[in-house]
Amino acid sequence: MDKGIYIKIDNEQLFEKVKRAVIQLIKQLTEIGKDRLPPESDLAASLGVSRTVIRDVLADLESKGFISRKRGIGTIINKHVLEADVRLDIDQEIKDILLQKGYEPKIEVINFEKLLADEKVAKLLKINPNEEILQVETVIYADGNPAVHIIDKIPLKLISAPYDIRDFEGSIFEFMKEKCSNQIESDLSQVKPAKADAHLAAIFQMEEGDLLLFLDEIGYSAGNEPILWSQEYFHPEIFDFKVFRRKL
Known part of the structure; x- marks a missing residue:
């Protein structure tokens, strides 16, 4: 994982707080010109959770279009989807x-x-x-x-x-x-x-x-x-x- 990027997790429900943390990371990586997330094992170690939780979070983010996971390539950040600030297909306040x-x-x-x-x-x-x-x-x-x-x-x-x-x-x-x-x-x-x-x-x-x-x-x-x-x-x-x- 890139040095200088730190993500804290508080005491809310595990899945939701990990998802928010990964979305925050996606935005930070995009801002510095990165187009891929770190491997699942690195994300799990950085956030202090199991790879199962990371897989569930990534599956959810993939279903919403924020990322694409390609075998042999990794987890790609879909910047064009990330920039769509008003989505009818997901719940947003x-x-x-x-x-x-x-x-x-x-x-x-x-x-x-x-x-x-x-x-x-x-x-x-x-x-x-x-x-x-x-x-x-x-x-x-x-x-x-x-x-x-x-x-x-x-x-x-x-x-x-x-x-x-x-x-x-x-x-x-x-x-x-x-x-x-x-x-x-x-x-x-x-x-x-x-x-x-x-x-x-x-x-x-x-x-x-x-x-x-x-x-x-x-x-x-x-x-x-x-x-x-x-x-x-x-x-x-x-x-x-x-x-x-x-x-x-």
């Missing part, structure tokens, strides 16, 4: 994406309120019409400029603990993990362009009819129950979505 892009993110909670589900909401979340939901509206800023507008809808019956406005200053997934009886295990998203109406135009400081990137997303529990409907509007000058696909 919006605040983390903005930080990676060099922005300072800030979340503003515009409103949160209890509403009665209309027929569309009821159908998407598989609840009864007029059943209560919680709707949360937030804007995420990048260096003070509006970057993302989000409307989240959750069946009220899932919320099992008291909450206030501060609970929505993180991600909705954190809120559901801490305050709800069910958590998001998977989601299905549709991406399409959307024209800014008067409300969105005012938020994004643009003209009505200007185009935004729209992510229409349903979050599912471990039992495949729809428990979250998110409507996310992204400023196209800040976000450029990419998808990694491996050819078989």
